[in-house]
Amino acid sequence: MLLLELAHARSGDKGDTANVGLIALKPEYYPHLVKHVTAARVARHFRGLITGKVERYELPNLHALNFLLHGALDGGGTVSLKTDAQGKVFSTALLRMEIEAPR
Amino acid sequence: MREAGRPVRIAAGQGFWGDWLEAPYRQVTGGPIDYLMMDYLAEVTMSILQKQKSRDPATGYAKDFVPQMARILPLLAERRVKVTANAGGVNPRACAQAVAAAARELGLGGKLRIGVVTGDDLLPRLDGLLARGHDLKNLDTGRPLREIRDRVLAANAYLGAAPVVQALRQGADIVVTGRVTDTGLTLAPMVHAFGWRADDWDRLAAGTVAGHTIECGAQCSGGNCGVNWERIPDLANVGYPIVEAHADGSFEITKHPDTGGRISVAGVTEQLVYEMGDPTTYITPDCVADFTTIRLTQAGKDRVHFTDIKGRPATDKLKVSLAYFYGYKAVGTLVYAWPDAYRKAQAADRVLRRRLQDLRLSFDAIHTEFVGADATHGSLAGRATRFADLPEVQLRVAVRSPEAAPVERFTREIAPLILNGPPSVTGFAGGRPKPEEIVAYWPALIDKGVVEPCVELVDV
CATH class of the missing domain: 3.30.70 (Alpha-Beta Plaits)
Incomplete structure (x- = not known):
């Protein structure tokens, strides 16, 4: 299934790094996201689209994961030539990920 | 004046320079508030303002702020609503003078005190700082500032809530600042109203989280929200967020009645993770807030309650935002x-x-x-x-x-x-x-x- 069916997301920028906050649509989906949406898997998902590494942080109270995608914005801010220079729609790009269905 | 025990209501009127011109007026007229918080400064805004100031020394601030204020000044005075705004850019004094002139034209002479916060502008001091060993190396790349020194257009330290609190204590009705953090503009009214100590890290962190939640205006009240987006009511009439802060550091995010948008745990959470780095270590000049400690509950329609926020001592550094060609x-x-x-x-x-x-x-x-x-x-x-x-x-x-x-x-x-x-x-x-x-x-x-x-x- 698509991650879109289990989570919502918002993304933004810090220099050349895009952050994607991924939030479980229901609290019971959160452990499933923690298990399956790993930094390594997100790095594979964005292969070719980012030049740096992916870091992941957990916010269990908020049923959310925060991903930092380094080298995602062609230099970022005003330097970037991308339409999405501020990483605003990396959120929905992550929600395209195929993921195992929770039991 | 606010009675003791009543929460302090801080309304977001502007999430960035260029945000909805109607929002401040609607926040002041839509129901009772104590403070209007207006955030104008993005990272490269200061260089645009610095360029304007170099051409005309009477400019260098967010010009939109003055007509915005002129529209609401009589209401602010009548309802005792105070304003915190970083509209001063690289010339807060000129900005304050322009607002003062507008106030006098409206017949508010003798009725208004404007606080001006400066000290953030490091551009005139830059060579002295470099000579004294402050190398201002790039936080992302590690490169020393010397490499681009001759192309620097603006250099501003991020100030925190403290000078805004000081202006409020001295009776300012409107506080116009240079590069004060977005979160500091919301935290300052709480520190002032509740008398929080400068080392009360949990409460300072709570005020900082409140500031982060409303600093992008309607982005926490239904704007740009991915959850059931087609069912978010009446975005044409969207209500901008209001913090209702309590002395113990807990607070609610809500909006005026009869406005559109939606304030839900899901939507507020989207804003909490926006532009987030390490959520355990959200560094401001005032404290280090731990976003992983936040507990949220839906406390009614369009009302989300925040509790249990923890903070740690502030660091001994300030962030500096430089802009270069x-x-x-x-x-x-x-x-x-x-x-x-x-x-x-x-x-x-x-x-x-x-x-x-x-x-x-x-x-x-x-x-x-x-x-x-x-x-x-x-x-x-x-x-x-x-x-x-x-x-x-x-x-x-x-x-x-x-x-x-x-x-x-x-x-x-x-x-x-x-x-x-x-x-x-x-x-x-x-x-x-x-x-x-x-x-x-x-x-x-x-x-x-x-x-x-x-x-x-x-x-x-």
């Missing part, structure tokens, strides 16, 4: 229509790149996107076969160079493609693209002791 860029676009819209746009891109190469133009980067196909999601948007039958595709080519000349020449290579490239092309009514100067951002840290915030008062 980087080079030039330009973006050219053309629209290709069915049939074979995507393949025609690809072919046009190949022709364009070949011509740029034959002209021996050198660029740092040439970036091509096909808007309507894969501009925003790249290869994740699917295989090219999915784009075979698109009704239209916009070819968007952007170039970047330290020199103006190749960028200027590039802008003349777009229009010819209409008659000498692939067919069924349109969308060029805007004319030749304009080269733009790139002002880039350079984040750094500096010792806190070096920066001295200053508070002045202007009585109207």
Whole structure:
């Protein structure tokens, strides 16, 4: 299934790094996201689209994961030539990920 | 005046310079509030303002702020609503004088005190600081500022809530600042109203989280929200957020009655993770807030309750935001229509790149996107076969160079493609693209002791 069916997301920028906050649509989906949406898997998902590494942080109270995608914005801010220079729609790009269905 | 025990209501009136002009007026008139918080400064805004000030020393602040204030000043005075705003840019004194002049014209002479917070502008001190060993190296790349010193256009330390609190204590009704953090503008009224100590880290962190939640205006009250987005009511009439803060550090986010939008745990959570780094370590001049400690509950319709927020001591550094001249860029676009819209746009891109190469133009980067196909999601948007039958595709080519000349020449290579490239092309009514100067951002840290915030008062 698509991650879109289990989570919502918002993304933004810090220099050349895009952050994607991924939030479980229901609290019971959160452990499933923690298990399956790993930094390594997100790095594979964005292969070719980012030049740096992916870091992941957990916010269990908020049923959310925060991903930092380094080298995602062609230099970022005003330097970037991308339409999405501020990483605003990396959120929905992550929600395209195929993921195992929770039991 | 606020009675003891009642929460302090802090309303967000502007999430960035360019935000909805109606929002401040609606926040002041839609119901009771104690403070109106207005955030104007993005990372490169200061360089634009610095450039304006170099041409005219009476400018260098967010000009929109003055008519905004003129519209609501009589209401603010009547309802005892105070304002915190970083609209002062690189010239807070001139901004305060302009607001004072507007107030006098409205007959508010003798009724208003404006606080002015300065001390953030490090541009005049930059060489002295470098000479004394503050190398202001780039937080992201580690490179020393010396490499780009001659191209620096602005340098501002981020000040925290403290000088804003000081202005409020001295009776300011409107506090106009330079580069005060977005969160500090919301935290300051709480510190002032509740008398929180400068080392009450949990409460300072709570006020900081409140500030982060409302600093982007309606982005926490239904705007740009992905959860059941089509069912968010009446965005045309969206209510901007209001913090209802309590002395113990707990608070609610809500909005005025009879406004559109939605305040839900899901929507507020989206805003909490926006532009987030390490959520355990959200560093401000006031404290280090731990976003993983936040507990949220839906406390009623359009009302989310925040509790249990923990903080740690502030660091001994301040962040400095520098802006420097980087080079030039330009973006050219053309629209290709069915049939074979995507393949025609690809072919046009190949022709364009070949011509740029034959002209021996050198660029740092040439970036091509096909808007309507894969501009925003790249290869994740699917295989090219999915784009075979698109009704239209916009070819968007952007170039970047330290020199103006190749960028200027590039802008003349777009229009010819209409008659000498692939067919069924349109969308060029805007004319030749304009080269733009790139002002880039350079984040750094500096010792806190070096920066001295200053508070002045202007009585109207």
